[in-house]
Amino acid sequence: MNRPITFKIEASKNLMRAGIISTPHGVIKTPAFVVVGTKATVKALTPEMVTSLGGQTILANTYHLYLEPGDDIVSQAGGLHKFMNYSGPMFTDSGGFQVFSLGAAFGEGGVTKFAKEKDVNSSQVKKTKSEKLAQIDDDGVTFKSHIDGSLHRLTPEKSMNIQHNLGADIIFAFDECTSPTVSYEYQKEALDRTHRWARRSLEAHLKNKEASSKQGLFGIVQGGQYEDLRQESAKFLAGMDDLAGFGIGGSFSKNDLGQAIKVVTEILPETKPRHLLGIGEPEDIFLGVEAGMDTFDCVAPTRIARNGTLYTKAGKINILNNKFKTDFTKVETDCTCYTCSNYTAAYLAHLFRSHEMLGATLASVHNLHFLVSLVDNIRQSILNDNFEGYKKEFLDLYLTK
Amino acid sequence: MNRPITFKIEASKNLMRAGIISTPHGVIKTPAFVVVGTKATVKALTPEMVTSLGGQTILANTYHLYLEPGDDIVSQAGGLHKFMNYSGPMFTDSGGFQVFSLGAAFGEGGVTKFAKEKDVNSSQVKKTKSEKLAQIDDDGVTFKSHIDGSLHRLTPEKSMNIQHNLGADIIFAFDECTSPTVSYEYQKEALDRTHRWARRSLEAHLKNKEASSKQGLFGIVQGGQYEDLRQESAKFLAGMDDLAGFGIGGSFSKNDLGQAIKVVTEILPETKPRHLLGIGEPEDIFLGVEAGMDTFDCVAPTRIARNGTLYTKAGKINILNNKFKTDFTKVETDCTCYTCSNYTAAYLAHLFRSHEMLGATLASVHNLHFLVSLVDNIRQSILNDNFEGYKKEFLDLYLTK
Numbered sequence: 001m002n003r004p005i006t007f008k009i010e011a012s013k014n015l016m017r018a019g020i021i022s023t024p025h026g027v028i029k030t031p032a033f034v035v036v037g038t039k040a041t042v043k044a045l046t047p048e049m050v051t052s053l054g055g056q057t058i059l060a061n062t063y064h065l066y067l068e069p070g071d072d073i074v075s076q077a078g079g080l081h082k083f084m085n086y087s088g089p090m091f092t093d094s095g096g097f098q099v100f101s102l103g104a105a106f107g108e109g110g111v112t113k114f115a116k117e118k119d120v121n122s123s124q125v126k127k128t129k130s131e132k133l134a135q136i137d138d139d140g141v142t143f144k145s146h147i148d149g150s151l152h153r154l155t156p157e158k159s160m161n162i163q164h165n166l167g168a169d170i171i172f173a174f175d176e177c178t179s180p181t182v183s184y185e186y187q188k189e190a191l192d193r194t195h196r197w198a199r200r201s202l203e204a205h206l207k208n209k210e211a212s213s214k215q216g217l218f219g220i221v222q223g224g225q226y227e228d229l230r231q232e233s234a235k236f237l238a239g240m241d242d243l244a245g246f247g248i249g250g251s252f253s254k255n256d257l258g259q260a261i262k263v264v265t266e267i268l269p270e271t272k273p274r275h276l277l278g279i280g281e282p283e284d285i286f287l288g289v290e291a292g293m294d295t296f297d298c299v300a301p302t303r304i305a306r307n308g309t310l311y312t313k314a315g316k317i318n319i320l321n322n323k324f325k326t327d328f329t330k331v332e333t334d335c336t337c338y339t340c341s342n343y344t345a346a347y348l349a350h351l352f353r354s355h356e357m358l359g360a361t362l363a364s365v366h367n368l369h370f371l372v373s374l375v376d377n378i379r380q381s382i383l384n385d386n387f388e389g390y391k392k393e394f395l396d397l398y399l400t401k
Numbered sequence: 402m403n404r405p406i407t408f409k410i411e412a413s414k415n416l417m418r419a420g421i422i423s424t425p426h427g428v429i430k431t432p433a434f435v436v437v438g439t440k441a442t443v444k445a446l447t448p449e450m451v452t453s454l455g456g457q458t459i460l461a462n463t464y465h466l467y468l469e470p471g472d473d474i475v476s477q478a479g480g481l482h483k484f485m486n487y488s489g490p491m492f493t494d495s496g497g498f499q500v501f502s503l504g505a506a507f508g509e510g511g512v513t514k515f516a517k518e519k520d521v522n523s524s525q526v527k528k529t530k531s532e533k534l535a536q537i538d539d540d541g542v543t544f545k546s547h548i549d550g551s552l553h554r555l556t557p558e559k560s561m562n563i564q565h566n567l568g569a570d571i572i573f574a575f576d577e578c579t580s581p582t583v584s585y586e587y588q589k590e591a592l593d594r595t596h597r598w599a600r601r602s603l604e605a606h607l608k609n610k611e612a613s614s615k616q617g618l619f620g621i622v623q624g625g626q627y628e629d630l631r632q633e634s635a636k637f638l639a640g641m642d643d644l645a646g647f648g649i650g651g652s653f654s655k656n657d658l659g660q661a662i663k664v665v666t667e668i669l670p671e672t673k674p675r676h677l678l679g680i681g682e683p684e685d686i687f688l689g690v691e692a693g694m695d696t697f698d699c700v701a702p703t704r705i706a707r708n709g710t711l712y713t714k715a716g717k718i719n720i721l722n723n724k725f726k727t728d729f730t731k732v733e734t735d736c737t738c739y740t741c742s743n744y745t746a747a748y749l750a751h752l753f754r755s756h757e758m759l760g761a762t763l764a765s766v767h768n769l770h771f772l773v774s775l776v777d778n779i780r781q782s783i784l785n786d787n788f789e790g791y792k793k794e795f796l797d798l799y800l801t802k
Contacts, residue, residue, distance in 0.1 A: 006673065038749075039751070039755045039757055040751065040753075041752060041757045041759045043757065043758060043759070044758040044759065068751070068754060068755055069726065069747070069750070069755075071749040073727060073747060073751070076729060077729055077747055083745075083747075083748055083751075084748065085743040085744055085748075213729060325470065326474060326477065328478055328479075329476060343486055345477060346470070346474060346477075346478055347478065347484055347486075349471040354440045354442075354469055356442045356444065357758055358444070358447065360758060361445075361447070
């Protein structure tokens with residue numbers, strides 16, 4: 001098979017590495033922060049802004065695009081890249097996480113609610129307080145749209161079909177995303193199902209010759225808070241030669257994030273890239289890189305930006321704080337982003353107080369630039385054999401507050 | 402006096418002309434469409450986007466900026482240009498229109514409510530249905546903020562002071578903006594007051610030597626629906642040598658717009674530029690240019706854009722119409738704007754249906770480009786002595802629907 005996704009390591013130390021992922025839409029120099037563009041748009045930004053701020057790659061969400069506008073429409077448009085006017089490498093996730101958290105698979109409250117129901121088991125039809133029905137079975141998941149309550153069904157084959165229609169360079173196997181508080185027994189059952197779904201995802205992917213010549217499939221390691229299950233998952237997926245890489249999914253507590261990743265990356269083949277799904281606070285990225293992860297995606301930079309929260313090297317600030325009304329300096333003195341190069345904190349404060357849309361745009365540019373640059377700097381520190389020094393320097397200041 | 406604003410006519414025919422307004426921040430080739438940036442931001446766009454789409458100049462609103470963030474803050478920031486990162490020519494209006502329409506000078510409903518109260522006269526304290534107080538007197542206007550209900554007062558001197566703090570190239574004399582349905586007697590009384598205020602505005606402007614060396618003051622012709630009052634107003638202002646140009650304000654009915662302007666422009670000195678305040682639908686711009694106006698501003702292109710309404714040569718369309726969900730062509734086939742160059746109608750439809758902010762940005766770029774290009778084409782048609790031909794060609798298609 002001609003592999004559409006390849007990975008080359010440039011420097012490594014213990015589990016940590018700097019490398020280059022090659023895709024049909026260009027390369028991603030890793031470690032890298034993947035910008036989230038949920039509904040085929042990075043909220044409040046043009047694709048050119050994403051590229052200018054240093055973004056190398058965008059991840060869109062399968063669940064959202066399946067519901068709106070529909071993967072058939074994206075396919076008719078010529079695929080995600082053409083639809084949204086972005087020519088760089090793209091990821092789509094499997095839809096699994098959103099089905100379980102946004103969809104009604106576990107009723108109102110999604111994963112959070114699920115976390116409280118330890119005795120849940122599969123093939124069981126549940127009634128939630130709001131009398132909504134949802135069902136997981138070994139074949140797939142039936143869920144309600146968070147938009148209009150309509151019923152839908154995702155299976156590994158369906159997820160592959162949607163992701164083929166969307167046409168991202170890197171796609172993910174359909175997985176069951178569990179809460180960190182479920183019982184060992186349920187976690188094990190869900191993991192076995194996720195593994196069967198990974199096999200079915202890969203089969204469906206390879207069956208579509210055209211898609212598999214242009215898109216690479218990543219398997220998703222699950223196992224929740226149980227190290228032995230995480231290891232079992234890593235071993236299982238490591239044995240699937242035709243996977244182009246791996247995602248690590250599920251919830252982690254901040255305390256054991258590094259350890260939870262290490263037990264997995266020690267097992268995964270070194271030669272394939274590894275993506276940490278939905279994790280992207282600066283301190284977590286250092287842990288992830290150290291534990292051998294290559295790429296990270298997180299909605300936080302743009303989501304908190306829209307509320308006026310901005311990253312700075314000395315920690316987060318909220319631009320709505322009174323003091324910024326008359327702060328005619330940059331948000332971050334030595335920041336080279338478009339926002340800090342052209343606007344003061346006082347102007348941003350004015351935009352947010354006036355509910356002007358440009359505020360969200362400028363804050364999102366700054367925050368994404370902050371995260372993207374941070375991970376670029378981490379990459380450079382690995383190449384320079386100075387990761388520990390950079391980590392200490394950055395976190396000492398960032399976590400002071 | 403060294404005049405900061407000069408005007409040169411390049412071609413003219415009857416009242417109509419093509420010219421160049423020179424300002425300390427560059428030239429405006431006229432006729433020109435002035436992009437509205439109410440609160441020191443063109444809604445949903447960066448200043449670079451305004452320039453790329455062909456925008457030559459931006460008008461910000463004195464009333465809004467006085468209330469938020471405050472002209473003192475804009476002044477401390479180094480003026481509007483620096484505050485909002487725009488280096489082209491700028492206008493600010495006088496605040497008069499907004500005081501009467503958005504402020505509570507006439508209670509809830511502003512000008513619309515006023516229009517129903519024909520017996521209103523000056524120096525009178527009014528109680529509206531909602532028991533709010535507002536007052537016009539010969540010295541100025543006391544009004545309530547539309548943001549927090551706080552009481553404020555604007556006088557000609559205060560309006561000048563605010564506009565000096567804001568620092569736009571072209572500023573406007575403080576005027577009383579009446580409803581088109583008030584009695585002749587009240588209109589005459591208001592007009593006399595507007596003229597006294599124009600004199601006071603000019604005195605206050607000239608008294609500030611630094612400001613008047615960098616900013617040019619336009620007087621505002623009022624007179625409502627009464628031709629003789631409009632003519633009286635034009636004569637009065639024409640006699641004020643130190644005015645840099647003229648605005649025509651107040652409401653017009655679509656039917657007599659051309660005639661209402663002509664009776665004024667026949668009197669105004671040819672050598673100074675003329676701005677039509679708040680008028681900017683394509684058909685009105687043709688009438689305005691023909692009647693001798695040079696510049697136009699209007700919020701319509703960006704306001705309707707945010708609701709998904711887009712200008713096309715064949716009339717307006719709403720992108721939320723079902724047919725656009727699968728329309729993989731441009732919004733306008735031969736449009737060269739950023740939006741049409743890079744995105745399909747189907748993508749815009751998706752953004753609007755998904756409530757994504759980029760939709761407002763892309764639609765605003767297209768609509769502003771449409772209006773700016775239209776007025777640029779009108780300018781070219783005057784230079785080519787083909788105004789009538791272009792007008793017929795454009796309006797025949799645009800008004801077909």
